[in-house]
Amino acid sequence: MSRTPDPPKLTPQFCFNHTALRDFLRVSRGAIDDTISQNLNALVTPGDRPFDPSSTTERQPRPIGRRRIDAQACGEFKDKVLFPSWQVRSDVLNYCAGVATSPDPDDPDHMLREVEDERARERVVNERLDPYSGRYFPRDTRTEALAALVRNERVVEGIIRARTWGLVGERCDNEGVEMERAVDEWRRGQRGQ
Incomplete structure (x- = not known):
């Protein structure tokens, strides 16, 4: 197990x-x-039923359910x-x-995010010339x-x-x-x- x-x-x-x-x-x-089937199989005692020689005389269909x-x-x-x-x-x-x-309080990227936020606020946006210039995606905090x-x-x-x-x-x-x-x-x- x-x-x-x-x-x-x-x-x-x-x-x-x-x-x-x-x-x-x-x-x-x-x-x-991920190995639950193997773990459950390990719980089954293989020799709990003795071998029956008559079980080999006929072809047995596969069991429908698991043991x-x-x-x-x-x-x-x-x-x-x-x-x-x-x-x-x-x-x-x-x-x-x-x-x-x-x-x-120990976030190492705190100052970097503040600098990026400040630059985004100072940026001049002319969406007529560049429709994507107004986009700013701030970084997630830790x-x-x-x-x-x-x-x-x-x-x-x-x-x-x-x-x-x-x-x-x-x-x-x-x-x-x-x-x-x-x-x-x-x-x-x-x-x-």
């Missing part, structure tokens, strides 16, 4: 390093969600691997969202860029979790439990420990 990567040390520098943030999320998703996994193995997988990895990624995205909404990245990663996270939960539901009997409810129940159980 895959091992989830260790959670990063949460600092504003980690969040502003978009490469490090994306890499952590990519590796975490790759370890669990179900033992409920206890599924529960342990969800409680010890799947939900903790989702929680770590949620914690990282929530922390970075908080950094993105906080003031950023916090605005981080907020956009967190928004995008949350959308990706939602899509990946829905796909993973669907596959888990096929192999483990989830009894129609919605993903959010299952995660909330797991969180409540974690707080009680």
Whole structure:
């Protein structure tokens, strides 16, 4: 079974390093969600049914559904691997969202943006001679860029979790439990420990 990567040390520098943030999320998703079929297959005990020699006398059609996994193995997988990895990624995205909404006094591009803004205000615009001369697109601040990245990663996270939960539901009997409810129940159980 895959091992989830260790959670990063949460600092504003980690969040502003978009490469490090994306890499952590990519590796975490790759370890669990992208390989969910392999992880679920690893839960199946291959020799739990003895070999039946009569099974080779007739051609067997392919099974329509996938083989179900033992409920206890599924529960342990969800409680010890799947939900903790989702929680770590949620914690990282929530922390970075908080950094993105906080003031950023250490923004290294602050002065450069102010200079560009001043030049844009001083520029003489004659749209009759150049219809594009009035265009000015100010740079995003570090916090605005981080907020956009967190928004995008949350959308990706939602899509990946829905796909993973669907596959888990096929192999483990989830009894129609919605993903959010299952995660909330797991969180409540974690707080009680």
